[in-house]
Amino acid sequence: MLGRLTARQKVVYYLLLILLAIFILFPVYYMLIVSLKLPKDIYRSPSLLPINATLQNYVVLFTKQNFLQNIRNSLVVSISATLISVFISCLAAYSLVRLRYRYRDWIGRLILFTYLTPGALLFIPLAVIIARLQLGNKLEGLIFVYLTFSAPLSTWLMMGYFRSIPADLEEQAMVDGSTRLGALFRIVLPLATPGLIAVSVFTFTGAWNELLYALIFITSPSKQTVPVAVSYLITGDVFRWGLIMAGSVSAALPVMVLYYLGQRFVVQGLATGAVKG
Amino acid sequence: MEQVAPSPSPIQAKRRRFSMYQRDSMLGYFLVAPVVICLSILVIYPFFFAIWISFTDRMIGQGGNFIGLGNYRYLFNWIDFQATVRNTIVLVVSLQSMKLVLGLSIAMLLNQEIRGRQLWRSLILIPWAMPAFVAFITWKLLFYPQGGAFNFILLQTGLAETHVGFLSSKALAMPSVITASFWRGFPFWVISFLAALQNVPQELYEASAIDGAGPWQRFRHVTVPSIRHVVLVVVLLSTIWTTNSFEAVWLMTQGGPSNATMTFPVLAYFGLQNLRIAEAASVSVSMLPIFGFLAFIVAKLLQED
Numbered sequence: 001m002l003g004r005l006t007a008r009q010k011v012v013y014y015l016l017l018i019l020l021a022i023f024i025l026f027p028v029y030y031m032l033i034v035s036l037k038l039p040k041d042i043y044r045s046p047s048l049l050p051i052n053a054t055l056q057n058y059v060v061l062f063t064k065q066n067f068l069q070n071i072r073n074s075l076v077v078s079i080s081a082t083l084i085s086v087f088i089s090c091l092a093a094y095s096l097v098r099l100r101y102r103y104r105d106w107i108g109r110l111i112l113f114t115y116l117t118p119g120a121l122l123f124i125p126l127a128v129i130i131a132r133l134q135l136g137n138k139l140e141g142l143i144f145v146y147l148t149f150s151a152p153l154s155t156w157l158m159m160g161y162f163r164s165i166p167a168d169l170e171e172q173a174m175v176d177g178s179t180r181l182g183a184l185f186r187i188v189l190p191l192a193t194p195g196l197i198a199v200s201v202f203t204f205t206g207a208w209n210e211l212l213y214a215l216i217f218i219t220s221p222s223k224q225t226v227p228v229a230v231s232y233l234i235t236g237d238v239f240r241w242g243l244i245m246a247g248s249v250s251a252a253l254p255v256m257v258l259y260y261l262g263q264r265f266v267v268q269g270l271a272t273g274a275v276k277g
Numbered sequence: 278m279e280q281v282a283p284s285p286s287p288i289q290a291k292r293r294r295f296s297m298y299q300r301d302s303m304l305g306y307f308l309v310a311p312v313v314i315c316l317s318i319l320v321i322y323p324f325f326f327a328i329w330i331s332f333t334d335r336m337i338g339q340g341g342n343f344i345g346l347g348n349y350r351y352l353f354n355w356i357d358f359q360a361t362v363r364n365t366i367v368l369v370v371s372l373q374s375m376k377l378v379l380g381l382s383i384a385m386l387l388n389q390e391i392r393g394r395q396l397w398r399s400l401i402l403i404p405w406a407m408p409a410f411v412a413f414i415t416w417k418l419l420f421y422p423q424g425g426a427f428n429f430i431l432l433q434t435g436l437a438e439t440h441v442g443f444l445s446s447k448a449l450a451m452p453s454v455i456t457a458s459f460w461r462g463f464p465f466w467v468i469s470f471l472a473a474l475q476n477v478p479q480e481l482y483e484a485s486a487i488d489g490a491g492p493w494q495r496f497r498h499v500t501v502p503s504i505r506h507v508v509l510v511v512v513l514l515s516t517i518w519t520t521n522s523f524e525a526v527w528l529m530t531q532g533g534p535s536n537a538t539m540t541f542p543v544l545a546y547f548g549l550q551n552l553r554i555a556e557a558a559s560v561s562v563s564m565l566p567i568f569g570f571l572a573f574i575v576a577k578l579l580q581e582d
Contacts, residue, residue: 031415042424092312101302114320116572118521120542121561125323148319209408227410252411259406
């Protein structure tokens with residue numbers, strides 16, 4: 001923090017960093033190597049090395065299990081939830097930041113509270129409501145329910161981004177004859193692209209990773225999303241760890257790649273929106 | 278010749294009925310409406326509905342009758358619920374203090390003049406970028422007696438003579454859940470703290486160094502006051518999430534062995550599985566006072582800046 005580090009400090013710091021790296025990477029490494037092993041190697045000759053590595057688990061997962069269908073379901077749900085949520089959240093955030101009307105502050109406060117309301121409190125009443133709306137065991141129902149966490153977060157984050165864009169730009173456009181909505185879509189949204197990316201990544205990964213609601217609302221195997229399918233693999237009597245880890249790797253890979261591609265925006269979004277308002 | 282003011286055309290008259298302010302406010306309601314309607318159906322109504330259900334004897338498939346505090350009276354004498362309260366306190370207090378102390382230390386370490394800072398920061402993000410359900414299934418495997426890495430290492434090095442039941446022994450199950458939750462949860466803290474540390478004006482450190490402040494005094498009087506706000510928000514937000522996290526316990530222990538890791542969401546989920554939704558709702562609602570208190574403070578802090 002201040003000045004250069006002494007040689008001794010350096011050694012200590014790098015040692016600590018290496019320990020940290022091992023702590024972070026070991027579970028990832030073990031997940032990968034077990035996904036490449038057959039049961040006999042996992043149980044009879046356990047090892048920390050990828051001996052007799054094979055892609056057999058992945059072949060079984062994608063050809064003998066319903067996994068492709070699960071991925072398709074997850075993609076449908078996550079993409080739809082993202083598009084809907086980002087669209088309505090942008091409109092709401094713009095309205096809350098730029099337009100003046102009665103109860104505006106109350107609506108803003110309400111959205112913040114819905115963001116903080118835990119899903120663990122909501123899943124019981126939602127089970128009744130979703131059944132009443134005839135949305136049980138439907139992907140549409142899941143998409144709708146995912147708005148509980150994605151819409152408040154997206155709105156809250158987008159409000160932060162819109163606030164950072166000077167209002168003069170749209171006012172100029174409006175003087176030149178553009179309507180407010182025209183200014184929103186042509187001037188403000190393009191400037192808020194980093195925000196849109198961050199919000200999309202958050203929403204997509206949130207929906208892709210969601211387990212509790214999917215477990216409750218989806219009952220038929222053909223409609224299960226990836227988290228549900230993988231979690232059902234560990235509730236059997238015999239744990240087929242190779243297969244389970246192959247499923248885990250396949251489920252984690254897309255979102256982790258997405259995270260790292262959008263890392264800059266995600267971290268920025270985290271810093272401007274979720275933590276600093 | 279006198280100029281006659283043209284009488285306003287009907288269209289203009291209509292436009293003039295709404296001032297700029299009124300048009301803005303109508304557009305405002307119109308744009309915010311979709312989110313407000315969705316959240317009313319999905320969060321606000323269910324929120325009050327959950328409270329109402331918890332005062333009835335409702336089961337899935339049948340409407341219930343109002344029974345007042347019946348469910349709550351039952352809860353407080355129910356052994357599973359008592360275990361849930363105890364476990365949640367242990368889980369939250371130990372996990373949050375670990376994340377606070379180690380998270381801040383790691384953030385300060387990464388804020389030093391080290392080589393490849395960017396690389397280390399990307400590394401930190403890995404557990405956070407990984408889906409929670411994948412992280413906890415992987416940790417279940419690591420802890421598992423057959424095929425698990427930790428038991429293999431302990432047996433190979435002779436540190437243990439028989440398999441250690443990390444998730445199946447009453448004493449070790451909770452520490453194991455805490456360890457896995459730490460792994461998955463600490464990056465959010467480190468990244469937030471790091472962002473806050475980078476915003477501390479460098480001059481403050483220089484000034485205090487000139488005044489002869491040692492490293493501890495600099496930490497105590499410069500670092501802590503500058504990042505206090507962010508730390509508080511992170512602690513509170515994460516406490517709300519931790520109390521309500523379902524995946525860790527559900528995937529690793531399902532609340533066992535004999536309630537040693539039972540938490541609110543898992544107990545409520547079991548209630549729903551048994552179709553006893555009134556009881557399940559009262560489990561969730563009973564943590565509402567604490568949640569409300571935390572949420573109130575977070576909301577205040579978030580709106581301050």
